[in-house]
Amino acid sequence: MAEEKSTTQKAILVFKPTGQVVEVEVGTLLSDAAVQAGVALNLPCGGQGRCGRCRVKVEHGAISHRSGTRLTSAEMNEGWALGCQAVVKGDAVVFVPEQEQVEVEFATKTVGAERIALAAEFSGELDPSVRRAHVTIEPPSLEDQTTDWDRLLRELSLQHGFQNVTASLPMLRTLGRDLREADWNATAILEMGDPVQNPCAQPRLIDLLPGDQTDRCYGVAIDIGTTSNVVYLVDLARGKVLDRASAYSGQISAGEDVISRIIFSQKRDGLSRLQSMVLKTLNGLLEELSSRNQIPLRQISKAVVAGNTTMIQLFLAIDPTTIREMPFIPTISQSLPVTAEELGLNINPQATVDCLPIVGAYVGADITAGVVASGMADTDALTLFIDVGTNGEIVLGNRDWLITCACSAGPAFEGSGVRHGMRATAGAIEELWIDHRTFEPTYQTIGQLPARGICGSGMIGLLAEMFITGIVDKGGKIRRDLPTPRIRVGDHGGEYVVVWANQSGIGADIVINEVDIENLLRTKGAIYAGFSVLVQSVGLELADVEQVFIAGAFGQYINVEKAIQIGLLPDMPWDRFRYLGNTSALGAFYSLVSRPMRRHVLKVSKNMTYMELSADNTFYDQFMSALFLPHTDITAFPSVMRVLTQRE
């Protein structure tokens, strides 16, 4: 660097596409030159060369790179540079990409994992269990006094080949009137079940509509998360997601994690209150979808439901007590026949509500659905599937075998157990960088509002930055000797002020303290220990994992690099990571439109080997080792070692 400072030559810089021109001294930082030219480069990390958001392309002329962590050699050869790390060496033409484009780059390359969008259409062969049959029926006469039901059955058999059709009482109650009002010309909606799975499946009449309405047939795919519930409205005739709606679970007031909910369920009326809460949330979403898409609720003829084991049992009002007690036994492993009416779900009362199968007490239908939706059960590649929600569930395997475990990660990343933690809503800090010289943070909030707290991805970023900048040591303790007023001692030990009161949206300092950090370490440690034990248990190493799928709404916002830096994810090339989003809802959608997919979920649930971590000493050992930043064994994190070395 010394040689650059000694020059006093001037250089002319042209910034494209806007065309601003500026003259600066050779040796000036490109980002400083941009400021002089009135061009805004994005510097979330405060110009440390760590976030890669200030990338520009030098089209003519030369620059020198201080640091190139964020760029590949190929990119550097093409002229790409980081504004904050590029030093002006002479006249140059610099192209500043649009912010949007940088964001996309950031999302796919810089953060390290490909985001796979949810398929809103099902590409396989449509084969829903709900069928529509238009029938015209000879009206009864004194010569043929066959009953209404037998008469309908006769035509369903003659015109459509449906045999042994059954119906429940409420359908029969108005059948006579319905047939006559339809003038003996009607569309029967039938739930066929799956005769491949159960040869005894009998078609069941769930609705009778006047005239030919075979083109109108809908279903819903539901994901009941501990924190949020999602409903997809699906066109069963076309295998397409028409719309989505989501809301926080109404059960949050009864506890933030499944254990608190189970405890709540044991109170007087607790179970039925919990069921009412989830139904209220879901029925609200259904109402919203129905009115927005002008589809009557009664025309929603099926619901497929995914969710963790406790959420499924609470939805069905099946006592979940034994899920929490040793040896952790759920009541059912897969759905038995149940109608929307029995449950109180506000769709066609006779519609089947099909809850997808679970694996065990802590590996639920969200995971079986997710594994199928992710495609990991159809690939040869050794895949690690991680769903970090309120709990962490992990699956390892491929088309030949699947092994799974659950770690009670705790809801720290969902904002619970962390003083200023919050869910990913408006005002939450979702991204954050700390200047390693000044220890001043730069952050971004959801909705660009004054900060109100820190959500999961923000927490991962904050912890990683504190670690990389040396604010926190590998044991999670805050160094108190650093020259910044942001570090101080509070009620919970050392703390770091992320946002001063006068800039926050809550009128108080937003801080992170050592107790918060301890909780975050426990959460990330449990997850890391979980997949480590899984991999070990089959005699493999983490390096053998060919791809890592990150599922769950939370996963969508994780910065892979930072997650590696804190030791939440294994240190491996970023291109092995894939963000899949809400695979639980996706698996429910696939199961709704395709009986083969539904069978696939069942098969996966039966073939998945569940590993009970509480019965495993290895887990405890791994967990203890993972309670550090990034891990006791730093050699397992070479990329982090590199960054730390650079820092020093």
Add this chain to the structure above:
Amino acid sequence: MAEEKSTTQKAILVFKPTGQVVEVEVGTLLSDAAVQAGVALNLPCGGQGRCGRCRVKVEHGAISHRSGTRLTSAEMNEGWALGCQAVVKGDAVVFVPEQEQVEVEFATKTVGAERIALAAEFSGELDPSVRRAHVTIEPPSLEDQTTDWDRLLRELSLQHGFQNVTASLPMLRTLGRDLREADWNATAILEMGDPVQNPCAQPRLIDLLPGDQTDRCYGVAIDIGTTSNVVYLVDLARGKVLDRASAYSGQISAGEDVISRIIFSQKRDGLSRLQSMVLKTLNGLLEELSSRNQIPLRQISKAVVAGNTTMIQLFLAIDPTTIREMPFIPTISQSLPVTAEELGLNINPQATVDCLPIVGAYVGADITAGVVASGMADTDALTLFIDVGTNGEIVLGNRDWLITCACSAGPAFEGSGVRHGMRATAGAIEELWIDHRTFEPTYQTIGQLPARGICGSGMIGLLAEMFITGIVDKGGKIRRDLPTPRIRVGDHGGEYVVVWANQSGIGADIVINEVDIENLLRTKGAIYAGFSVLVQSVGLELADVEQVFIAGAFGQYINVEKAIQIGLLPDMPWDRFRYLGNTSALGAFYSLVSRPMRRHVLKVSKNMTYMELSADNTFYDQFMSALFLPHTDITAFPSVMRVLTQRE
């Protein structure tokens, strides 16, 4: 008779078993002699020699018979005589049988038909659809975390061979707790359905009791009549009726016949109100049976229900409107799966409620059950089955064929449409005779209470007596020229006073008028026309009928002779008639304890040919001819002709 009066000889009579002795003149009536001796002979017909209730046996000595209608020559040869018709010819020893014994004779011989008691035990092979399975289960552990339901299924399969067992949601809701409270040692109660009938029948868990409770398993057979409801409590382990309870239908307040009920059902909430009414009645009976027999309602694991088509549909709350409208179509012909909980029947909530199959709008499950219970579908003998309830249903046939019809007889014999008609309860005149000289009646009431009205059998007796004694002519008009104050003209034409106000239990005269008689004629005419048309339709004659089964609670009290006299029953030897009682409840009981019997009912319902009388002119002609006493064609009633000849 003149020669007897001329004697003045005395004779000594000894009455056994009491030993009273009396001296009377030769030529005295034995009944008068008995009065002198202080011996009470029963003279319901007032000494006309018609009722046969004063029968005595002359053990020594001689008497002469004025009339012997009630006695066979064999009986006369044995010394039997009617007290009111026997004239003393010399010293004699007369045995007066106990009243009870006479009653029995009266029931079996005098009235003319054999009463067949309901079988309170099922003599065939027990094969109920409800099964009990005691299972001991290995408790779950960390090594075997199989869910509770799968664990139970495994043992039901291993220990009992039950496959594909299913359960509804409410059973699962407490399964975890139930299994643990039972300490993994429990009795499963399963509804097996009938795999012979439906190969897709899956066993369904309906209860789980702690320990071995395989010996306790109950069911109920229910007959829902328009007028009264009957419940039999049945021990399914032994195939035995343990107890019975009956009550008038709670629906009576909503109409006395099925048509009024259907009209009521069309009012706002009418249908659900009617269903509540029948449920209230049945649940009351169930409560009564449960507490009297100390059997918890939850241990009643199945209900089989018989009743007419409208009653079945109202019980299920299936809109019955179309039953009443041309062309008279019920909604269902046989039960679809329904649980006690869905219906609100207060037994085990998961118990199947099985409504027996019907034939048509006016030939219901009471008839299919009755035909099977009567055995007519298993005999070679040409059988006529008549069920006179609020409606009249008639079946003709044998093991090879069955044909049926319904005639809207109307509830005249059940006390409706007749001014002083009443149901067969305390104070109802059930038997009646009229002196053909004085036109004074002698009657008997239920409970020996002051008369409050006239029930069905009383009405038949009254009409027959009025006809035989000439008070009423063959057209149903009351003769106004007879020398008795009992005949007078009232608001409804001629009327006959049966009971004077000062002797009645209602403080007013009890009368029968010409409008009442018209209604009775219509009722009996419809029934007579019904079976006449049936018999004709298959090219036979009434004389070909080998046996006549009279079913229904009402039938139990019909006096065959009098029923023939008014032309309600065909004139044939009395020994062809059989009273069967409540065959509907009996058929339900058989179906409850034996799946083969249940299948038999279904087969019968399908094989029975229904003849719609409203579509048949022959019926109208027959009906018009049957509106007379006993019939336009008196030659079809030779026994009545004989009685009339005697009278004249």
